[in-house]
Amino acid sequence: MTKLRVADLMTNDPVAVAPSATLQTARDLMDQHGIRHLPVVDEDGAVVGLVSQRDLMERALAPTDDLTLSAQHDVMRTARVDAIMTAEVEVVAPDSDVVTAGQMMLENKYGCLPVVDGDRMTGILTEADFVRYLSEPR
């Protein structure tokens, strides 16, 4: 049996956010789509970062403690995603084998890996993709 490739499991055309988007936009996208991670993609489709729910809580909102609630909301509506994103992101290629990608996720405790073909993001590999793959009859 041939080896499974990342492309066999990954989510195609994932929800992404621009570096210039506001934190509120990132949060709304996560809520709407029920996801915990957003790849940050520039206008050429290149991955420039990753922002997680936890980044929003810990990097963006926790330091706003002394602010009033409405001032916190202003931060959400004005601060940019690239101010809090993780800029050094591990990525995989669509033809990487799933065993290697899974090991990368486990060893580094990554919840997801953007999938990059050449310079462009073509998908994202998340823990949930492994569940979905096994749930599909074949």
Add this chain to the structure above:
Amino acid sequence: MQIVEDLMSRNVKTLDRNDRLTLAEDLMQASRIRHLPVVNDRGRLVGILSQRDLFHSALVRALGFGTNAKDKMLSGIPVKNVMHDQVVTTTPDTPVADAARLMMEHKVGCLPVLRGEELVGILTEGDFVAAAANAAPGQSEAAPVPGAQDIP
């Protein structure tokens, strides 16, 4: 055919219904887990609490997001007020594909594993990654897990 027992994590951290949410957050951060089953004083499963329940509750939205406000909120509320008491569960001998379908259908990130009424494990999304990666940190003495190329 792989069954739930082959993938599940056996050392399950649990909460009591009367524990405060601060304990839940500490446990989740220390163990890097996103779900905690809640048990009663006889060790029976009565609910489940997720990280999402902590950070995305209406309370957090109402009180703001700062560290102090959050800690104040979490330390004042018992787990039982926030947990979900309708829990989707599985059994150790359920085929892994059936458990995966259950997780997809109910949009849950984990399944507590019950043998009869006893909580014997927990199956999480991360356990599926571990199985595919040939690593099995969630289990110790169980049978070796076949590689991803063997996934039916």
